[in-house]
Amino acid sequence: NRMARSERELPPAPRRQQARFEDLAEYKQVMAQKFASEQLGIANPFYRPHQTAAGATTVIDGRMLINFASYDYLGLNKHVDVVERARETIGTFGISASASRLVAGERPVHMELEERIARFYGVDAAVCFVSGYLTNVAAISCLMGPKDLVIHDEFIHNSALAGIKLSGATRRLFKHNDTADLEHVLRTVAGDYRHIMVIVEGIYSMDGDVANLPALLKLKAEYGFWLMVDEAHSMGVLGKRGKGLAEHFGIDPHEVDIWMGTLSKTTSSCGGYVAGSAALAAVLKASAGGFVYSVGLAPVLGAAAVASIDILEREPERTAALRRNGSLFLKLAKEAGLDTGLSGGYSVVPVIVGDSLRAVQLSNDLLSDGINVLPIIHPAVPEGFARLRFFITSDHTEEQIRRTVTLTAERLNNLTARNFGLGGVDI
Numbered sequence: 001n002r003m004a005r006s007e008r009e010l011p012p013a014p015r016r017q018q019a020r021f022e023d024l025a026e027y028k029q030v031m032a033q034k035f036a037s038e039q040l041g042i043a044n045p046f047y048r049p050h051q052t053a054a055g056a057t058t059v060i061d062g063r064m065l066i067n068f069a070s071y072d073y074l075g076l077n078k079h080v081d082v083v084e085r086a087r088e089t090i091g092t093f094g095i096s097a098s099a100s101r102l103v104a105g106e107r108p109v110h111m112e113l114e115e116r117i118a119r120f121y122g123v124d125a126a127v128c129f130v131s132g133y134l135t136n137v138a139a140i141s142c143l144m145g146p147k148d149l150v151i152h153d154e155f156i157h158n159s160a161l162a163g164i165k166l167s168g169a170t171r172r173l174f175k176h177n178d179t180a181d182l183e184h185v186l187r188t189v190a191g192d193y194r195h196i197m198v199i200v201e202g203i204y205s206m207d208g209d210v211a212n213l214p215a216l217l218k219l220k221a222e223y224g225f226w227l228m229v230d231e232a233h234s235m236g237v238l239g240k241r242g243k244g245l246a247e248h249f250g251i252d253p254h255e256v257d258i259w260m261g262t263l264s265k266t267t268s269s270c271g272g273y274v275a276g277s278a279a280l281a282a283v284l285k286a287s288a289g290g291f292v293y294s295v296g297l298a299p300v301l302g303a304a305a306v307a308s309i310d311i312l313e314r315e316p317e318r319t320a321a322l323r324r325n326g327s328l329f330l331k332l333a334k335e336a337g338l339d340t341g342l343s344g345g346y347s348v349v350p351v352i353v354g355d356s357l358r359a360v361q362l363s364n365d366l367l368s369d370g371i372n373v374l375p376i377i378h379p380a381v382p383e384g385f386a387r388l389r390f391f392i393t394s395d396h397t398e399e400q401i402r403r404t405v406t407l408t409a410e411r412l413n414n415l416t417a418r419n420f421g422l423g424g425v426d427i
């Protein structure tokens, strides 16, 4: 036995001591932040427990609050039709799809949902995954490989970055929503790539601005790449009927190669989708690891998403109300002198306040005023650009929006006046 002999001839292996998790830099960072917030007497604003389904309002610690921290864009999370359809589906199919659809088989709702999404977009086909995050990871890593190039907006979501990394493709980024910079990258990339993919978001999750689709399509015609649009925050939001970025610009949805979105926001469920050509869907269903080797979407979640799409199509006034609320929020915030950055006043309106500590303190102050809104701090955004991020819903009332903007401006002014003198403390 040759293996056994060569192993016997090896010198004894040095004893290897694996590090404790407590020794990891990430753990030390968490503990340092905890220590700093305790020293400064600032409560942790994250992981606040809610005692109800959160939408335009929520209940925390037994207090009813105005809520801007849930993605219930069209107020469908508790809608009677959505809940009823979910209940019926549980009655028939139970909770789980039990295994990959490849082996455990389809449930009628899988096909129904995929057909509905394709029809909603006006494209040929769609494929669903068990989360929005997984959709980006699975789709990008399936389509792209080491011989390929992915160019993306510098602000794309972490899930798309994870997909690119997994794909092994070369990665380049361009300045946020700057198609001149994208063209510069396209002109200057050296190398003979097999495929090129450009990834943008319909509405950017941290800033609330809209991708410049017409300019992207012009570049696509010239330079020949696959265009992928993540519509997590624009499906149900942009366009008169909420059809998203293509409707917003009056563009044929076939012009975009890969429409991607999540079921967790507008459609108040959980899961994600890719929509596009029949060939694209066939490739993903056959070879995306996150589809083939992962459980199928829970039928109940698929049913809730279908019911949500029904309502979205039947009641375009919800999209109109969301848009009215977004514009009102943006207008009032600007009038109050708040820095709303690039936001177009749709589903996401940030209020940029500077360092992380100020954002955390402002969130806590507003909580005591009866408003739940979360800070976004480094590393999710660059240091110095910490913000409160307001998710608008169609259910917010004008009174709630006015009160929130007024109190945010007041609290922020008080913070400025108090001046912590703690620049550089990063929590």
Ligand code: PMP
Binding pocket: 131, 132, 133, 134, 136, 157, 159, 201, 205, 230, 232, 233, 262, 263, 264, 265, 271, 272
């Ligand atoms: N893409 C974008 C732009 C997102 O903002 C998010 C989540 N906020 C996702 C993908 C992932 O979606 P999900 O949370 O449904 O997994």
